[in-house]
Amino acid sequence: MITKDRFSLARISLLIKNDLLLNYKQYLLLIAGFAIVLFLYTVNNMSNRWADSPYKAADYRSLFILAFLFFGIFFGSSFPSFSERNTTRTYLLLPASNLEKLLSQFLLRGILGFIVFFLVFYLTMFFARTTALTMEIVIKNNISIDSFSFLDIFTIEKAIEDKLIAVIGMFSGVMYLFTIRLFFKRFAAIKAIVAGVAIVYSINWVMILFSHIFFPETNGYYSYIPNYTVMATLSNMDLFIGWIGFLIGLVSFPLAYYKLKEKQG
Amino acid sequence: MTLKQRTMITIKNLAFQYKKKKPLFTDFSMDIENGSIVGILGKNGAGKSTLLNVITGLLFPLSGKVDVNGFTPAHRTPAFLADIYMVQEEFSFPSVSIECYLKATVPFYPSFDMEKAERIFKEFELQRKHHLNKLSHGQRKKFLIAFALASNCKVLIFDEPTNGLDIPSKSLFRKILVSSVTEDQLVLISTHQVKDVEAIIDNVIVIDNGNMVYQERMADIDKKLHFETVPSLDEVDGLIYHERCPSGYRIIVPTISHNESNIDLELLFNAIVNKSIKTR
Numbered sequence: 001m002i003t004k005d006r007f008s009l010a011r012i013s014l015l016i017k018n019d020l021l022l023n024y025k026q027y028l029l030l031i032a033g034f035a036i037v038l039f040l041y042t043v044n045n046m047s048n049r050w051a052d053s054p055y056k057a058a059d060y061r062s063l064f065i066l067a068f069l070f071f072g073i074f075f076g077s078s079f080p081s082f083s084e085r086n087t088t089r090t091y092l093l094l095p096a097s098n099l100e101k102l103l104s105q106f107l108l109r110g111i112l113g114f115i116v117f118f119l120v121f122y123l124t125m126f127f128a129r130t131t132a133l134t135m136e137i138v139i140k141n142n143i144s145i146d147s148f149s150f151l152d153i154f155t156i157e158k159a160i161e162d163k164l165i166a167v168i169g170m171f172s173g174v175m176y177l178f179t180i181r182l183f184f185k186r187f188a189a190i191k192a193i194v195a196g197v198a199i200v201y202s203i204n205w206v207m208i209l210f211s212h213i214f215f216p217e218t219n220g221y222y223s224y225i226p227n228y229t230v231m232a233t234l235s236n237m238d239l240f241i242g243w244i245g246f247l248i249g250l251v252s253f254p255l256a257y258y259k260l261k262e263k264q265g
Numbered sequence: 266m267t268l269k270q271r272t273m274i275t276i277k278n279l280a281f282q283y284k285k286k287k288p289l290f291t292d293f294s295m296d297i298e299n300g301s302i303v304g305i306l307g308k309n310g311a312g313k314s315t316l317l318n319v320i321t322g323l324l325f326p327l328s329g330k331v332d333v334n335g336f337t338p339a340h341r342t343p344a345f346l347a348d349i350y351m352v353q354e355e356f357s358f359p360s361v362s363i364e365c366y367l368k369a370t371v372p373f374y375p376s377f378d379m380e381k382a383e384r385i386f387k388e389f390e391l392q393r394k395h396h397l398n399k400l401s402h403g404q405r406k407k408f409l410i411a412f413a414l415a416s417n418c419k420v421l422i423f424d425e426p427t428n429g430l431d432i433p434s435k436s437l438f439r440k441i442l443v444s445s446v447t448e449d450q451l452v453l454i455s456t457h458q459v460k461d462v463e464a465i466i467d468n469v470i471v472i473d474n475g476n477m478v479y480q481e482r483m484a485d486i487d488k489k490l491h492f493e494t495v496p497s498l499d500e501v502d503g504l505i506y507h508e509r510c511p512s513g514y515r516i517i518v519p520t521i522s523h524n525e526s527n528i529d530l531e532l533l534f535n536a537i538v539n540k541s542i543k544t545r
Contacts, residue, residue: 005342014372021369022359086357089323095346095373265323 006097015096015104016112023080030074031116035124038067042128046145047137054144055132057152060125064153068170071117076177076189078105082263083186089265098261102253110178122148159233165242172245175252182259273299273420273451274320279329281319289315290475293329297468299419300448301482304466305455306534311472313455314354317422320453321351334419347374350413351422356405358397363408366397374416382415385441389434402429410438414445421452427461439465463530471537479537483528490542491520492529506536517542 020027042063046055079101081091094101125148132138132145146152154163180192207223218224230239274297282288289312297303307313318324319331322338322345331338336345358366363386371377386392389407397405406429413421427435443465446452454462469486471479481489495501496513505517515532536542 005344008343011343011373018369018373021365022361025360084357086353086355087359089351089353090356092323092341093321093346093349093351094370095343097343098341100343262325264325265318 007099011096012100012104012107015094015100016108018094019080019104019108026080031120034067034070035120038063038121038124039128039131042125043132043135046128046132046143047135049141049143049145051142051144055146057146057149059146060148061153063125064121067117067121071114072174072177073189073193074113074117075109075174076181076192078109078178078181082182083188085265088185088263092263092265098257102257102260106178106253110174118150122150161232161234161238161242165238165245168242168245168249172248172252175249179252179256179259182256182263270298270300272296273334275330275332276319277330279319279331280327281315281324282327283315288475290326290329293475293477295470295477295480297451297453297470299451301468302442302446302452302454302466303468303470304459304462304530305453305470305472306457306459306530307455307472308538309457312475313457313472314424316472317351317424317453317455320420321349321422322346348376348418349420349422350374350416350418352406352409352413352424352426354425354428356409358405360398361396362393363391363395363397364393367393367412370412374418376417378415378417381417381445382411385411385414385445388437388441403431403434406430407434407438410441414441417447417450419450421446421450423452423454423456425456425458426454427456427458435461459530459534463528466530469530469533471534473538479542486528486533487520487525489520490528490533491518491524492516492526492532493518506532506539506541508532508535 045059045063049055079091081087091101096104129145129148132143137143138145176196177189177192180195181188183195184191204223207225208218208221211218211222211224215224225237228236230236274295276293276295279290279293280288281290281293293316305313305316315324319326320333320338322341325339334345334348336342338345338349361369367379367382371379386408389404389411391400391404391408391411395404397408400408406426410423410426413423426438430438439462442452454466456462467483469479469481469483470477490505492515494510494512494515498504498507498514498516501507501516501518503519505519507514507516509515515529517529517532517536520526533542
């Protein structure tokens with residue numbers, strides 16, 4: 001018997017097992033659908049090149065960003081039981097603490113989901129390239145296709161600060177989707193994206209307002225942000241975006257816990 | 266075996282209201298001991314289901330104290346949730362078999378008795394290979410009832426358990442419930458179909474307009490009230506309440522001698538809500 005009051009790793013693993021057993025069909029369908037669409041899109045992309053515009057390692061990057069957005073939506077669809085009142089009640093009454101429920105979803109969708117995403121993306125790219133290389137059109141047009149490597153995706157000719165901000169941005173983005181899911185019942189991921197766009201627009205309007213207050217020479221719907229270097233290659237805007245991202249990532253988990261704790265059925 | 270009675274549920278001065286609605290409970294209090302099957306009766310909208318949701322921790326009270334089996338339900342601690350099971354009136358299942366559902370859910374309930382579950386499945390004609398979403402509403406309800414009883418939780422809550430069950434299943438439900446529940450358990454049955462449960466409950470609670478207007482043991486009701494059918498009201502002394510029926514009148518009168526009568530819960534309920542019986 002599990003006796004630990006609020007936190008038990010055994011119960012977290014039970015919650016993960018429970019989710020996998022009850023939703024495995026949806027997960028398998030999702031993975032298969034994702035892989036098939038990605039495979040077809042990539043093969044089509046590769047075969048539509050010419051000898052003078054080969055498929056470069058960098059071309060995988062935009063595909064990865066697009067696929068990562070899909071992962072974000074998946075992560076933002078955590079707590080699948082919360083889409084319906086009856087299943088919400090059943091889930092809330094499942095004998096585990098709120099923290100354990102939150103952690104189990106984070107581990108299952110965030111960590112395990114991310115590993116599966118990486119694996120599926122790698123395998124899809126590998127098979128897409130292998131398939132494309134055997135296609136008549138690719139052979140006839142002498143299209144060269146670089147092999148896929150995750151190293152190439154992350155090897156960007158940019159400063160370490162920019163890379164850090166990109167990673168923080170990706171992390172805070174998915175954490176935002178994960179947290180805001182608890183604020184909505186149905187179509188949570190889509191609503192979260194809409195809410196995100198609304199937040200970005202609101203920030204923009206605030207910036208416009210501040211520009212008009214502090215820099216009266218600003219005209220119309222433009223915001224004026226003086227650009228200067230804080231240190232080395234780090235600009236004030238980089239620092240601002242980095243901090244916003246960091247703060248979102250930082251408050252997301254406690255906010256998600258609070259929302260789950262306050263959730264009623 | 267001696268029954269050790271202890272207060273399983275204590276509610277003191279509970280206040281609750283849904284957003285943008287008038288208060289449902291303003292100062293609700295009650296105590297319930299273990300070892301009994303309690304029928305919670307009330308009209309639609311009286312607050313029966315809300316009360317059950319507060320007891321399970323699904324809804325949080327605005328004020329007041331709620332103690333269930335030594336826990337505060339709103340905290341929803343694992344130990345509390347592992348010892349309380351509610352069969353909801355409306356429910357949804359994932360698209361899996363009974364076998365898969367059991368594998369995924371049973372480990373959360375340390376007192377779950379798989380042999381008992383198998384026995385009840387057999388009586389309800391359910392098989393592990395059955396797909397939950399391919400079963401009829403009544404069969405799915407039977408599965409939930411079987412799961413609840415096999416969980417051996419200290420507090421079992423059934424919200425309108427007989428809704429959707431056919432006549433043989435209702436009778437089977439009563440038989441299985443009575444034979445499955447032990448003395449250290451407490452069973453709460455909320456229903457407005459009083460006829461379905463009057464033979465099995467040993468405590469009655471009536472809720473009206475957010476207040477508990479009546480709480481009595483069935484044995485005590487029998488000592489105080491006498492139920493019978495008479496052709497006319499002319500020679501009835503001390504009439505408390507009456508209703509017309511095809512053969513005359515169903516009446517409630519005070520019990521004078523020791524002649525026992527079958528308690529007509531529906532008649533009693535109507536008498537209570539019509540204020541013919543002195544309430545709290």
